[in-house]
Structures are given as structure tokens and as C-alpha cells.
Amino acid sequence: MKRFLGWILSVGMSGIPGLSTAQSHPRLLRFDNPTQQLDTVREVDGAIRLRYEFTNIADKPVVLLDVHTQCGCLQPVFDRKAVAPGARGVIEAVFDPANRLGDFSFGLTAISTNGDYKKFNTLIAKGHVISRIPEHEIFHPYVLSGVFRANVESVGMRRFRSWEWFRTREIRLYNTTGSTLHPVYDSGSGYLRMEGPDVIQPHSEAVVTFGLITCFMDPGPFVIRSSVRTGDTVTAIEVKGFVD
DSSP: OOHHHHHHHHHHHHHHHTOOOOOGGGOOOSSOOOOEEEOOOOOOOOEEEEEEEEEESSSSSSEEEEEEOOOOTEEEEEOOOOOOOTOOEEEEEEEOOTOOOOEEEEEEEEEEEOOOOOEEEEEEEEEEEEEEEEEEEEHHOESSSSSEEEESEEEEEEEOOOOOOOEEEEEEEESSSSSOOOOOEESSTTOOOOOOOBBTTTTEEEEEEEEOOOOOOOOOOEEEEEEEEETTEEEEEEEEEEEE
16 A cells, blocks of 8 residues: 555656756756866966856757855856857856965856756866965964974963873974974973974974873973974973863
8 A cells, every 4th residue: 555655646746847856857058177277376376267168058048047156265257148059158267366275176056047947067176376475384383493483382281180190292393494403302391201303304394292291290370391402592392281
């Protein structure tokens, strides 16, 4: 009985106009190059205009209803005039690389109709942005000394609860010089362990790890002044937190 009712419902609903799926309809537009590869884009060069050219492959005129974008940095420009069967059209998109860095991949969704049904086309813009600010300054914004920049201004251990007694944190140091450095680490406290590489190459990053044991520390806020010595330069790194 259940099978019979299911068959009756499926047959009945298939005859209702407008319930057929979009997948059952043929495509309306064919894009020549739906994925635009921009390769390397320099932020200082400003906005770039992309062109997504298409052909109406339907048997009726097609209208672009709208073009949605995943990112405000990619703004579509298009015409809502009907495109005749076999005729050509274009969607343009203006990509603004301002305040962007590294690889990107953003999408546009073009919605079109022939008057009977709608179709969706996905368009992609890919590339790599070179920022106007050097990458090492973006990822290491804090100047700790004439030798090192870092990703943080100080190492935050935050609050230790009564049941906690050990925690590790990292700082990423960037060697701003053209020289190979041989650092000497000083944790500044017997409660603090400090580890890092023996050699830091020119214009490269080094990860320094701090491990703090608090079981014998006095409760309250603390600031431990550790350091990294490279030749005549001493770079101070503060380790901060609170022990309950």
C-alpha cells in the first residue's frame, strides 16, 4: 500500500508545472573561460578588470538577471539586455587588490534566464597578490630591536588556574639583517625554559619556545624579562601572565 501511494504521489507531482529541477533543463550560456588566472598581481598597480565572455547556446533570448560575488574586492559589471540565440555577451569584474596578500580564489555566480527557467554559472578569479608592504613586516609587525621583528610584542601566558602548572608558548622572530646570527638565549628565570635554533639565517624566521612551570611561583601577575643576545645586541622579550 505504501509503495502504491508513493507511486501515485510521484506521478501526480511530476505533472505540476514549475516542479521540474533546474538540472533537467539545458544550459543557457557557455563561457569561453570561466576561470581567470591572474598569476601575480601587485597591490600598488591598483584594480584589474577581468572579462568573462559567453555565448547564448539556448534557442531563445537570454537575460542576465544578476551576478553575485563572494568578495567585495571583486565587483561585477554586466548588462541586462537580452542576448539573442548564438550571440555573444560579456560579464566584467573589477578586482581590487588593496589590503590583500598572497593567494586568492574568489567566485562569481551569474544568474540567467530564457523566460522559462533560470540557470547558474560559476565564474572564478584566481591569483597571488604582492602587498605594498613587505611580507616580513606584515607577519612580524613588532620591532623588538635593530636585529629582530616579531609576530607578537610579548609572550602572553595568560592566567594559570590552580590545577595548571606548566604551559608553553611561542614567539616568531624575524632576522632583519643580512648576517647569519648565532643567538644566545637567556630565559631570565628558573621557572622559565627557553629554546630556539642555534643559527638564524639572514632575512628568515626563527621560532623560539617558552615553557613555564608555575607550581612554586607566587600567586598574582608576573613579568619575566628574557632575552636573545646576538653579538653586541640584546633583544628583550617579556613573558607575562597571572598565577591564581
